[in-house]
Amino acid sequence: MWLYSILILTICSQYVTAQFGTFPQDFGYVNIREGAHMFYWLFYTTADVENYTQRPLVVWLQGGPGGSSTGIGNFEILGPLDLTLQERNHTWVKNFNVIFLDNPVGTGFSYVEDPRFLTKTNDEIALDFVELMRGFYNRHPEFRGVELYIYGQSYGGKMAVDMALRMREAEQAGTIQSNLKGIAMGNAWIHPVDATLTWAPLLLAAGLIDQAGYNDIQTAAREAERLFNEGLYVESTAQWANTQQAVFRSTTSVDFYNILTKMHVPWNPDTRTAYEISRDMMIRNGPYFSNSSYTRQGEVNLYDLMNNEVKEALGIPSHVTWGSLSNAVFDTLREDFMKPVTEGIEKLLAQENPIIVTKYNGNLDLICDTPGQILWVDRLNWHGAEGYKNAPRNPIWEDNRLEGYYKSYGSFRFFWINDAGHSVPRDNPYGTRAFLRDMTSYG
Incomplete structure (x- = not known):
């Protein structure tokens, strides 16, 4: 592992002159189009493997729209450090290479030079994502053949659908070298x-x-x-x-x-x-509002952390101020907000050699509640609809504890997770293992 860590730090040094914390990482901006600059923060897996490319690449998307993945997703949910700045027991970095992405552009550390460059539709967000990944692969060609999975929470799950469609389209056209294998929509805003x-x-x-x-x-x-x-x-x-x-x-x-x-x-x-x-x-979609002065005992204030120590360590431009929310991003997508993406899911399921499409939901959530998810799932028009309807609903046992249930047919799965609200990976990391293993074989 010591030699492996040195190798990763050497690779990182091609693009990074500093970093936050001791975990091997890379970060930077991709200029996705005129006036639009998207920021990503990659953590290399700490799994005991000869090379980090032996483990999948996972992109984590926050909700909102306008919630920051590099802040909320990273420090509050599944990154290597929690808000006490201690190592998180259930970080996904133990099994995967994880990209926290501030998107849509204008979110978190991502920024636009003029409000007219903000995205107005889910498809525009998806096109920006393809450009981001194209830039990422140019910097990291070693990841081009690595299995790619997109995990989106809340509005991030809605974004993931069109992202997958556009990525598959680019893969088939040969304009991007990637290996997208699946998406997961966690307590997602699929059919508002x-x-x-x-x-x-x-x-x-x-x-x-x-x-x-x-x-x-x-x-x-x-x-x-x-x-x-x-x-x-x-x-x-x-x-x-x-x-x-x-x-x-x-x-x-x-x-x-x-x-x-x-x-x-x-x-x-x-x-x-x-x-x-x-x-x-x-937008804040967390247990408390990260831009406020309130913090739980022993935790740092996320807003202060991101705009001071993290901003300095990552070399973020001085004119960029991090926020857990972006009112401008949300407002610009106001017309698209209530539109469903179920047709996009049907298109993914109808593709030749379809990717895995996973829906998981915490049973204590209200805003993206499980009953609302079941409604649109049962209406999906795809060749496996009848097979899914008749498929058994199986229990999820982890360490002799019932963590929920799952049902699957073909490339579609649904996971009901117990004792979890809107953010399943944070609320129930043991139940989370089930859908991670099902999709990636790791977790």
Whole structure:
């Protein structure tokens, strides 16, 4: 392992003059198009292998849209260090080479020279991703044949669908040398209307609202659906936010990311719109808001960490300020926000030699709740639909503990994970092992 670490540091030195922490890493910007600069942070695997290319390359995408993967995904969820700056027991770096990507461009350390360069659609985000990976492979040709997997949480799962379509298209055209093998959509914003319509039934079944609360929430959700069906997509997004406010009213601010806890909503609704509150809450998508001054005992403040020690170590331009959120990114995608990507999933499943398509969900999440996911999964139009419907639902046992269930047919899988909210890898790393092994053979 000592020689292996020296080898990695030597390779890194071709592009990196400093780093944050002791874990072998690489980082940098790819100029994906005029005025748009995307930042990635790669951690080489610490697995006991002769060469790091013997393990897959995993790209982690945060949600929002506009949530920073290099900050939230890295330090809060699955990177090598947690927010106490100690080694994380369940870091994915133990088994994989992991890229934390600040996307869409304008998120985290990624930046644009003018707001007009921000992306407006999921497909534009996907095209940027292909350019990012093309630049990455130019710097790291040793990864071109390595198995590539895209894991996206929340809105990151929605982005992963179109990214996979565009990557496969580029692979088949020979314009990129990569080896995409699968995507995973974790508590993902795949069909927003389905998700919003199932909030009230889930909360009622859990005993968190009464019939009056159910009626209030469901009335708001139906209006979001009506607006979407009429093609009023920006208005539907605003009504989605109003539906969240109905949930807060009826539940005394249940946590949208774990229904067993309460969410702190620090803004005065008299001075901020429902859309602004919902936008900022969803972008941060963590157990607390990383841009705030609040930290848990023993932890550093993520905003301060990223804008001081990390920024200096990674040589980030002085004009770039890291944030766990990007209001500009979210607002620019407001029209695309409520649009589903189920057709894209069907296209992936219909391809010759299809990649693995995994859906996993924590059972305590509300915002991307499991009942809403099941609705669109059951409506998928693909050749394996009947086979999946009739497939057995099997238990997930890890160390003699039931961590959930899974169901699979062909290249599609669904994992129900117990004792987990919106961020399954953080909440239940033992259940996470199941879908990692299923897709990659490691975990």
